[in-house]
Amino acid sequence: MSMQHDCKCKDKLINFNNMKTFCYAKNQIISSEQAAIHPLDVGLIRGYAIFDFIRIEDFQPLYLAGYLARFISSAEKLNLPLNYDQDELQNIIYALIAKNELQQGGIRMIFSGGVSDNHFSPAGGSLFIFCEELTMPSPEKYELGVRLLSEEYIRPLASIKTTNYTLPVWLSRKWKEMEVEDVLYHHGGIISESSRSNIFMVKDGIISTPKLNILYGITRKNVIALAGQVQEREISFTEILNADEVFMTSTTKRILPVTQIDGTLIRNGRPGEATQELMEKFWQLEQRERSSFKQEN
Numbered sequence: 001m002s003m004q005h006d007c008k009c010k011d012k013l014i015n016f017n018n019m020k021t022f023c024y025a026k027n028q029i030i031s032s033e034q035a036a037i038h039p040l041d042v043g044l045i046r047g048y049a050i051f052d053f054i055r056i057e058d059f060q061p062l063y064l065a066g067y068l069a070r071f072i073s074s075a076e077k078l079n080l081p082l083n084y085d086q087d088e089l090q091n092i093i094y095a096l097i098a099k100n101e102l103q104q105g106g107i108r109m110i111f112s113g114g115v116s117d118n119h120f121s122p123a124g125g126s127l128f129i130f131c132e133e134l135t136m137p138s139p140e141k142y143e144l145g146v147r148l149l150s151e152e153y154i155r156p157l158a159s160i161k162t163t164n165y166t167l168p169v170w171l172s173r174k175w176k177e178m179e180v181e182d183v184l185y186h187h188g189g190i191i192s193e194s195s196r197s198n199i200f201m202v203k204d205g206i207i208s209t210p211k212l213n214i215l216y217g218i219t220r221k222n223v224i225a226l227a228g229q230v231q232e233r234e235i236s237f238t239e240i241l242n243a244d245e246v247f248m249t250s251t252t253k254r255i256l257p258v259t260q261i262d263g264t265l266i267r268n269g270r271p272g273e274a275t276q277e278l279m280e281k282f283w284q285l286e287q288r289e290r291s292s293f294k295q296e297n
């Protein structure tokens with residue numbers, strides 16, 4: 001694994017491309033510098049691997065149980081033998097947060113397909129857990145909203161958090177100059193999700209979100225619970241263009257208003273009231289989650 005070395009000092013917290021000094025690899029906590037993957041791992045040569053990403057605030061992983069359950073279920077669905085249960089993963093995560101003094105940031109868990117004789121069949125490979133720095137979207141994006149670009153595509157095995165992001169990574173080279181945040185996937189006139197976020201729309205006070213061909217986001221689940229009534233259903237591309245409000249949700253974004261899709265403004269092109277109300281409620285939920293940790297300690 002190639003890493004840019006910002007500092008060679010072993011005793012200090014070192015930063016390799018936003019990665020913190022210690023990680024879990026080779027079945028133990030080691031220096032991130034020593035983490036490595038076999039060149040013939042099917043995660044690398046066939047793109048057969050899973051991951052998950054958890055946000056850390058005040059040294060605590062937010063909504064941890066949901067992420068661990070999804071990670072374990074992703075491994076099961078891909079027939080990858082992850083020999084760690086929820087408690088073991090949780091203990092490693094807490095140990096890494098302490099060792100890296102990670103007050104705020106992210107935890108990336110990756111489980112690769114492993115090395116097999118035919119270089120194709122999954123074998124169950126390496127578990128990596130890294131601590132990273134995490135920058136959330138700028139205040140301007142929350143205030144003004146962001147633009148999406150439509151793309152005809154459905155993520156293969158969409159309910160599994162695989163590491164296959166080839167298409168959006170390839171497309172992303174154009175996003176900055178086009179001033180777009182991300183893509184909106186649609187197929188046969190039906191939308192599904194963005195490359196790393198779920199999508200919601202509001203029309204006449206009713207909140208809806210796609211039901212199929214998506215990753216079932218932890219943020220999506222929290223937003224559905226907060227909103228009270230959300231229709232999980234098929235949503236057409238035309239329908240979302242004519243919505244009163246659109247927003248996207250993810251661990252690394254919370255709730256981000258979407259104000260333009262392919263050059264079409266969503267209503268007046270400004271974040272709507274229902275979105276702003278949910279953003280506030282989501283923030284309050286996060287504060288409750290954070291204060292529950294303080295009460296436990």
Ligand code: PDD
Pocket residue numbers: 053155193194195196197198214215216217218219220249250251252
């Ligand atoms: N992405 N859909 C896809 C395809 C995703 O990759 C993600 C998360 C989501 C939102 O899920 P959640 O609310 O659990 O973060 C939906 C992560 C953050 C990423 O790839 O960086």
